[in-house]
Amino acid sequence: MxxxxxxxxxxxxxxxxxxxxxxxxxxxxxxxxxxxxxxxxxxxxxxxxxxxxxxxxxxxxxxxxxxxxxxxxxxxxxxxxxxxxxxxxxxxxxxxxxxxxxxxxxxxxxxxxxxxxxxxxxxxxxxxxxxxxxxxxxxxxxxxxxxxxxxxxxxxxxxxxxxxxxxxxxxxxxxxxxxxxxxxxEEESMISNYLDDNVNESYYIPSDLILKKGMLFDIVGKDDKRTCCFTKSYTKIVEGTGSIYCPIESHFIPVKKAENLLNKNLRYFTPNEIKKIHGFSSEFTTQVDGITDKQQYQCLGNSxxxxxxxxxxxxxxxxxxx
Ligand SMILES: C[S@@+](CC[C@H](N)C(=O)[O-])C[C@H]1O[C@@H](n2cnc3c(N)ncnc32)[C@H](O)[C@@H]1O
Missing domain, CATH: 3.40.50.150 (Vaccinia Virus protein VP39)
Structure with missing residues (x-):
């Protein structure tokens, strides 16, 4: 050619x-x-x-x-x-x-x-x-x-x-x-390869949402080798829009009641973590002045x-x- x-x-x-x-x-x-x-x-x-x-x-x-x-x-x-x-x-x-x-x-x-x-x-x-x-x-x-x-x-x-x-x-x-x-x-198959250090408190899931919808979340730990598809509605809709992260369990073990999720420090993946899971480079950022987290999740969900x-x-x- x-x-x-x-x-x-x-x-x-x-x-x-x-x-x-x-x-x-x-x-x-x-x-x-x-x-x-x-x-x-x-x-x-x-x-x-x-x-x-x-x-x-x-x-x-x-x-x-x-x-x-x-x-x-x-x-x-x-x-x-x-x-x-x-x-x-x-x-x-x-x-x-x-x-x-x-x-x-x-x-x-x-x-x-x-x-x-x-x-x-x-x-x-x-x-x-x-x-x-x-x-x-x-x-x-x-x-x-x-x-x-x-x-x-x-x-x-x-x-x-x-x-x-x-x-x-x-x-x-x-x-x-x-x-x-x-x-x-590819080599980096565990969630731990894609995590940010020092994640801000704002990404942690509020207790009232856990009690109301906790059993609908898909939850993964750092050594798990899967997450669900992150869609543009991540953080807006609980079910079927992407997994959340449990930092205190290597492999998340399902619980029987939402109350049992309260002490698990559950949080959303950050836009930066989703960017890494999508394979964008470390220099690439979705953080641009005036663009909210929700808008970043929407764009990443479309990507x-x-x-x-x-x-x-x-x-x-x-x-x-x-
Ligand atoms: C599935 S997304 C593409 C995502 C992209 N590959 C990425 O990595 O972010 C489809 C894109 O098409 C754009 N789009 C839809 N209709 C369009 C049109 N008629 N003309 C130009 N852009 C359009 C949307 O704004 C959206 O960003």
């Missing part, structure tokens, strides 16, 4: 999880990123970390001319997942959901008409995206435009990271893939596992000579 310069359009860039994944992969080709997003809070976090302005542009209506002018050869994207989720809020409207319009526009109205098509494409989404009508259409467009496609559903826990976050990943490129995807195990994606990007770019 000839290309030695990677120029990425990072659609739906959020806080930059896909860029972080690329930068922390073993791919040794420096890349330029052009991020697009309409979420002002995520954009502030992105800009603080990457010293770059995010293009605040609704992707429903971006033009071929605008994309051509960026002179990019790579597309990264994690489009909104609400059209494919089954939660009450999302209603699973798939192709009829207005939030699917932007991604469809990029593949229906832009990609086939580009003079210089992206040579490499990376897509991240929820597992139900794979079965969606939206992805069926994207898949057909990619095939029609001579792309080779590989996909996988996996979770960081599959590679030894103590977190569940099952996602669907699609890698498409204009050269054939020579091998199948093979993920390797990605850089551990998984770094490995998949190495696979996607295996045709480029460094």
């Amino acid at each position: 000839q290309q030695k310069q990677v120029r990425v359009i990072e659609f739906f860039s959020g806080i930059g999880g896909l860029r972080s994944s690329y930068e922390h992969s073993s791919i040794n080709i420096s890349a330029t990123f052009i991020p697009f997003d309409i979420n002002e809070i995520a954009n502030k976090i992105y800009s603080k970390n990457f010293k770059e302005e995010v293009q605040v542009k609704n992707l429903d209506s971006i033009s071929i001319k605008q994309i051509e002018s960026l002179n990019c050869n790579t597309w990264f994207m994690s489009p909104p997942c609400q059209p494919y989720n089954t939660s009450i809020m999302s209603k699973h409207k798939d192709i009829n959901d207005p939030r699917a319009k932007s991604v469809l526009h990029l593949y229906r109205d832009i990609l086939p008409f580009l003079i210089n098509k992206p040579t490499h494409i990376f897509i991240e989404n929820v597992p139900l995206f794979k079965e969606s009508l939206v992805f069926k259409e994207i898949y057909n467009i990619l095939i029609k435009n001579q792309y080779y496609i590989k996909d996988i559903i996996c979770s960081p826990i599959d590679i030894g990271i103590p977190n569940s976050r099952t996602r669907y990943y699609v890698m498409a490129r204009l050269t054939p893939f020579k091998n199948e995807i093979q993920l390797h195990q 990605v596992s850089c551990f998984v994606i770094a490995q998949l990007m190495e696979y996607l770019f295996s045709d480029i000579k460094e």
Whole structure:
């Protein structure tokens, strides 16, 4: 393969999880990123970390001319997942959901008409995206435009990271893939590897909440090797939004009554700990002036596992000579 310069359009860039994944992969080709997003809070976090302005542009209506002018050869994207989720809020409207319009526009109205098509494409989404009508259409467009496609559903826990976050990943490129995807195990599998020192009292769970909803929490100790998926509602909703931490037990042993949780020093994981569990670097921070913890949790809940994606990007770019 000839290309030695990677120029990425990072659609739906959020806080930059896909860029972080690329930068922390073993791919040794420096890349330029052009991020697009309409979420002002995520954009502030992105800009603080990457010293770059995010293009605040609704992707429903971006033009071929605008994309051509960026002179990019790579597309990264994690489009909104609400059209494919089954939660009450999302209603699973798939192709009829207005939030699917932007991604469809990029593949229906832009990609086939580009003079210089992206040579490499990376897509991240929820597992139900794979079965969606939206992805069926994207898949057909990619095939029609001579792309080779590989996909996988996996979770960081599959590679030894103590977190569940099952996602669907699609890698498409204009050269054939020579091998199948093979993920390797990461080393730091215990929660203790991701903890902050001196966690502020504000992260500790109030007794009244423990008594009211304690039995709904998913609780882990420092030597446990799992946490539940951290969603954007972490700390807002108790059930199913992410685990909490018990500092006084190595492996948390379930109790029979909420009262028995009162003396366990239970606390939320901090945004910084979730960032580390997602595989962002130690320099990366979600702490930006004026951005609250709740907003940081929302952005992190929308973001990605850089551990998984770094490995998949190495696979996607295996045709480029460094
Ligand atoms: C799943 S999140 C992407 C998260 C990102 N990969 C990260 O690591 O933080 C989807 C993002 O798409 C953005 N978005 C949704 N619809 C959009 C549109 N029409 N145009 C531009 N951005 C949009 C949202 O603001 C959100 O940040």
